Amino acid sequence: MSEFFTVRTPAEAHGLLHQHFAATVRTEHIATADALDRVLAQTITSPQDLPNFVRSTVDGYAVNAADTYGASPGLPAWLTVVGEVPMGQSSTIELHIGDAALVHTGGMLPLGATAVVMVENTQMVDAQSIEVLKPVAAGENLVQIGEDVRTGEPVLAPGRAIRPQDIGALLALGITEITVAQPPRVAILSTGDEVVPPAQAPQPGQVRDINSYTLAALTRRAGGEPILGGIAPDDRAALDEMARQALAQADMLVLSAGSSVSYRDMSVEIIDGLGQPGVLVHGVSVRPGKPTIVAVCNGKPVFGLPGNPVSAMVIFDLLVAPTIQQMLGALTAPQKQVQARLARNVASAAGREDYVQVRLEQRENELWAVPVFGKSNLIYTLVHAQGCIKIPLDAGGIYENEWVTVFLY
């Protein structure tokens, strides 16, 4: 740790972190049906053609397309109905010139059939014959072998968060088990002599632990497994011991640091002592969230978040969540967002990223983002917010009525 730290931009903080920390993805094997929102850790290629037989997409008659050419209501094509293809079975029927077979949507085409005539475009003459009123081209009203996916085709890549339709698509190929990333274990430690567990009635001067539980829920959302390390007192030896223990049993440590300057100085020294190379960043140009510590200690990321709940959440989203995603090997998904018009001027300072909490208001046909102003030590600022807007590093603010992107919570 160098003696003096300069405040870093978020991009510089990311850069330093990536320079000293290379995530390795730990994997496990699970049932595909249980894989919702898990991150795939293998390449899936299709073991088969899907479908693996030619299927009708309509109710009608399987025919040789050529037998229908030129057919019209005035001059229909007469075909002999030689049977019906039962659903879920291959047919023993083989069509010869002038033959047709009744087939249902999703049913298998019999040998010799090249298209399906929709039942609406036929007229039954008697039990053994139909009139076709409209021609079909070869390949019409059917799904070809491998049209959905072909044998050997890569279908899902590592890093994908599994969605409902992906589960269906894997099971359609008979892939009932997959390799996914194990959730990284994130130890969370709250600190401060004034902090008591939520179930305890605080005495004057004490406050309940908010951050442990908010950070645990944020960790779950990001795909990690939170491990609550408890509340460390304002005591160097005790905090050092609890931080070591928490880090030992986890893949990452998040400290919700005490808020006073002397306390922050102590945190940075303790974090720096947890392993090599130690503290990389002390202070980021973000409001709220400036007094942030980023470290890598013997191959594990360690974050010292500001104690204020709003700052802690902003920095979690900015630095911790992306690190969890990296440890999952997750590809970046498009962030959940809406466009809205800003309901009032918001000032910022150039050289600093500002994150402003907003609630959304539908006014006639437009969505408006209304800033929720409140000190960053007020948790209800976050409760009243539905998302936040970002004022970039080089901007001096955003004017009322401008369109902004709201990142939704």
Next chain:
Amino acid sequence: MSEFFTVRTPAEAHGLLHQHFAATVRTEHIATADALDRVLAQTITSPQDLPNFVRSTVDGYAVNAADTYGASPGLPAWLTVVGEVPMGQSSTIELHIGDAALVHTGGMLPLGATAVVMVENTQMVDAQSIEVLKPVAAGENLVQIGEDVRTGEPVLAPGRAIRPQDIGALLALGITEITVAQPPRVAILSTGDEVVPPAQAPQPGQVRDINSYTLAALTRRAGGEPILGGIAPDDRAALDEMARQALAQADMLVLSAGSSVSYRDMSVEIIDGLGQPGVLVHGVSVRPGKPTIVAVCNGKPVFGLPGNPVSAMVIFDLLVAPTIQQMLGALTAPQKQVQARLARNVASAAGREDYVQVRLEQRENELWAVPVFGKSNLIYTLVHAQGCIKIPLDAGGIYENEWVTVFLY
């Protein structure tokens, strides 16, 4: 059931459903710390002021603001330091005129203090006295009692999906248990002689069950508890019996109906026979998804979804998910979406809502929505899509380059 059904718009289908089905929310009591993404089923009012003591927001000296008026570097105010407020304790110190007490960020102000001077704006003279270089106004650098939330103030309303920050905010007030909605049980039944379980190797003419598992995952996402009812054969008595059993053990039934016309006719009759008033809608003006059945049977919603996976998912999102949300008493959250430019013309027919699957492509600084064309019976259409766009009932299509809203999966 009237003999003839006319195709309904989605709005009409919602209207008919709401007319015959009034959801009652079943509740349960759970630990607040475990409540992420659950839907609150009570009104939370604050049992206390937060904070319940005056807290400093900086490191500095608690003072009587009047003692600092007019102070400047040239003419500082001299104050006597009478002690330090320890973190997490109420102080026995009482400030008199000309007194100051050392206080840390988050610490409790001593009696008689009306503001805090930041340590940066003071100079230590000796162990007992400081110079104040800048005046503070009363109330400066502190959080008042109840500034975050006041006793009796309503803080969270029923219907809210609990977010990480809400967990923190509840625990800050000592609310360690809350009443939330129980997930509605959604029975899911796949049908068709051609459908086999995913672990089974399909014979020619057979396909694996996709929809049960996709619909189960979609149900979980919407907040419901899926109950897989298995695969019913194309047999009226068997399907009827399985549908009755599935509905009996659940709050809602979702049938992934067979795709052939005769099969759909059978489904509609069986659903109609499950209870009063029976089938309300048979056919909606949506593509894909037209052959949809909506029913209420003895107070439980029943949906017959098209067998094609794309259609089934579109209709689930449009009709089933909102019904699950209603049974949770959930308020509508802003839908997750992005704005993008459409990469090619998409045609539609007036009088029909079209849902077009798209993938997203970043081209320079703009996000583009590229339609993923594919028959609605191809599951990989959904796998390649990152979301969908909606072409409204009265539109004939959307032109290339127009901005569209992409609803993200």
